Amino acid sequence: MERYPADMTDFMEMFSTEEACLEYLSLVRWPDGYACLRCGSKRHWKKARGLFSCCDCSYEASVTAGTLFQDTHKPLRFWLQAIWYVVNQKNGVSALGLQKVMGFSRYQTTWEWLHKLRRAMVRPNRDKLSGLVEVDETFVGSVHSGKRGRGAEGKSLIFIAAEEATRGIGRIRLSLLDNAAAETLTKVVQETIEPGSHVRSDGWRGYNNLPRYGYTHIPVMHKDAASGDATPLTHRIASLLKRWLLGTHQGAISHQHLAYYLDEFTFRFNRRTSRSRGKLFYRLVEGALQIGPVPAKALKHKM
Numbered sequence: 543m544e545r546y547p548a549d550m551t552d553f554m555e556m557f558s559t560e561e562a563c564l565e566y567l568s569l570v571r572w573p574d575g576y577a578c579l580r581c582g583s584k585r586h587w588k589k590a591r592g593l594f595s596c597c598d599c600s601y602e603a604s605v606t607a608g609t610l611f612q613d614t615h616k617p618l619r620f621w622l623q624a625i626w627y628v629v630n631q632k633n634g635v636s637a638l639g640l641q642k643v644m645g646f647s648r649y650q651t652t653w654e655w656l657h658k659l660r661r662a663m664v665r666p667n668r669d670k671l672s673g674l675v676e677v678d679e680t681f682v683g684s685v686h687s688g689k690r691g692r693g694a695e696g697k698s699l700i701f702i703a704a705e706e707a708t709r710g711i712g713r714i715r716l717s718l719l720d721n722a723a724a725e726t727l728t729k730v731v732q733e734t735i736e737p738g739s740h741v742r743s744d745g746w747r748g749y750n751n752l753p754r755y756g757y758t759h760i761p762v763m764h765k766d767a768a769s770g771d772a773t774p775l776t777h778r779i780a781s782l783l784k785r786w787l788l789g790t791h792q793g794a795i796s797h798q799h800l801a802y803y804l805d806e807f808t809f810r811f812n813r814r815t816s817r818s819r820g821k822l823f824y825r826l827v828e829g830a831l832q833i834g835p836v837p838a839k840a841l842k843h844k845m
């Protein structure tokens with residue numbers, strides 16, 4: 543049974559103390575109840591500060607150990623407030639925006655928090671796309687809009703895969719690419735799309751090897767498409783993505799961090815119809831507990 547706040551009032555009631563936050567994290571982390579991380583025993587007693595002590599082997603585990611929250615100096619209340627804010631902003635939030643809302647004196651803190659949370663937005667064993675999936679590549683750059691073509695300088699190449707749904711677009715996946723060569727594209731398709739799926743492309747020969755790997759390739763040249771656009775779904779995603787990068791983040795994103803922004807965009811897009819913001823909150827808390835600690839050094843602040 544997933545428990546999450548229904549609204550702001552509910553949120554404030556649920557997370558008014560550190561103990562309440564720790565209790566919530568333990569329920570999300572161990573939905574079936576805590577079992578000793580060393581001997582597996584379910585017999586335990588809870589100590590203060592989120593510590594679980596095993597009755598059989600005396601091993602003590604903290605609910606935040608080995609999670610994104612492991613080494614934080616800030617109260618968990620602030621973390622959960624930040625997560626609540628992040629999931630409630632339809633288009634996401636910039637580090638400056640979050641700093642203002644949280645009232646933190648250091649910009650660096652919210653900058654790091656958002657980067658850490660982005661890492662928690664995509665789960666390692668996520669499902670692959672299936673059915674009819676449209677694929678394309680697009681260039682993203684911070685200054686110029688970029689002309690169509692493969693191999694432009696100073697831009698990041700992004701692979702887009704979008705499921706065709708009865709009403710528009712289903713789920714999407716985005717990946718950063720080194721190039722648009724057949725080997726690269728075959729690999730990224732295998733990583734993101736279930737074999738047996740139908741893959742529609744604009745006819746770029748980089749996708750020609752797909753049938754060898756169990757996919758049905760449907761190349762459609764733009765000139766042959768009724769609307770003049772053979773890959774309308776991925777083009778729509780590309781334009782939403784570019785608008786988001788320029789809008790929420792003012793395009794101030796370095797190539798080294800781009801993959802994580804793609805994860806955030808994907809997280810938000812794939813849950814755009816989930817009516818409950820609370821559910822999104824739960825997913826993000828769950829993700830934060832599943833990924834290990836992210837040391838600030840790993841973020842390499844270069845702004």
Ligand SMILES: [Zn+2]
Pocket residue numbers: 578579580581582583596597598599600601
């Ligand atoms: Zn034990």
